[in-house]
Amino acid sequence: MNIADHAMPELGATEDRSAMIRDHLRDAIVDRRLAPGTKLSEAEVGTLFDVSRTVVRAALQALAFEGLVKTERNRGAFVANPSPDEARQVFDSRRLIEPGIARAAAERITSAQIAAFRERLHDESRLLSERGPSARRAEIHASGDFHLLMASVAGNAILLKFMEELVARSSLVIALYGRSGASSCGHTDHGAILRALEQHDADLASALVLSHIDHIESDLDLRVSEGMPLRDALTL
């Protein structure tokens, strides 16, 4: 009756239950089923997944390292609640890294990978037209996956790991500071980027990615710098 069994009906979940819990929690955070500030009690999570606190602690430590969870000594783990300044740092980091990734991806992309991109993009547009919170979540997820797919095509595992962290944190930032509901907006941007990748036009791909990031960030409202402590308290 535990969550893992339900989500992975028959797959070999036998190994590394800690990684599985980490992935489940991360998914829940990035597609916003767990609001920023939510407390993640070790005992509660452990009961939910039917494991001891030991393995939950390992999962929470991993998420803390990725910046998705903040732990306070003797107080526990909470879904991260990035400040406007941290939000800016996330996007500054993406502006620095992601154009370079687009460049590498444009140079290395294969036709098979292009096909995978097309499929992803098709899923995205289908979800865009559907209604309901579940489709919204899947859309957010697919939008992030586009960027991760590009990073994996770039062929650098370290940069891929960095991008995984940045994309996940972006989702948190958008949840907190996004103005429009459909903040995963840039679907048309993604299409243009893919075309540039197909044509192996590194300069264009890089420029499009940069403006795409600007586009996403421009939808945020990061003004509340001093009001945050209050909001912080309220979200708890």
Add this chain to the structure above:
Amino acid sequence: MNIADHAMPELGATEDRSAMIRDHLRDAIVDRRLAPGTKLSEAEVGTLFDVSRTVVRAALQALAFEGLVKTERNRGAFVANPSPDEARQVFDSRRLIEPGIARAAAERITSAQIAAFRERLHDESRLLSERGPSARRAEIHASGDFHLLMASVAGNAILLKFMEELVARSSLVIALYGRSGASSCGHTDHGAILRALEQHDADLASALVLSHIDHIESDLDLRVSEGMPLRDALTL
């Protein structure tokens, strides 16, 4: 009689012993007292620091996230042994990220920070002239710290964290593939970079950093791509 007490004679080592062990191990890895491939047994480390395996495991997990340690299920943790390909990825990542950091640092650096840089650089040159393995280690450390200092001046905590990981991994890579002994060479490079930062010349600082990274990488011998499995076995 444990290591921690000896290293931190009186400071408040009361909190987060796991973080302290992690830092000690990381220092040992980056200044090459622990060779790549060395096994880090939980019990052994625990005895050394006089803590239980629980807190050692947390420290090792943190180092595994940073890529300094590789853990194999049911086998334990080992100091990472990066392949030539991983080595290239480390430097590719630095080439992508660090020029941007130099740019930001050049724009934001204050006179107080310039003074700190000068001091650091002075330490570096002093160590360069000294003999003995201990001075060599301190020199390696100081050389890495130069880059981290620049990243902290840039004012982006996320990029600083990324740079910490990359600098640490670079040290491992140099230990494995460095040709000349004094591979932390670029002391003169550091001086030139600092001058560019002082003059707030972002373009120059960025270009100098890029060539500095190339300079470091050109001292590596990454040819042994297929011979590595053997070498892997031997270093164990």
Add this chain to the structure above:
DNA sequence: TCCGCAAAAATTGTATGCAATCCTGAATCG
């Protein structure tokens, strides 16, 4: 009613015990 304050409850930090897995090496068989 509102504010301290102390005891209880809950939660995290750490140590330890047991089961599962892996490595070693010697005995056995071809």
Add this chain to the structure above:
DNA sequence: CGATTCAGGATTGCATACAATTTTTGCGGA
């Protein structure tokens, strides 16, 4: 003589027990 197998020991994975700390609760007084 070489390959194989199978105890024995060592090491990790996980659960649990206990200690330390924080949070909540209940009470008395202003």
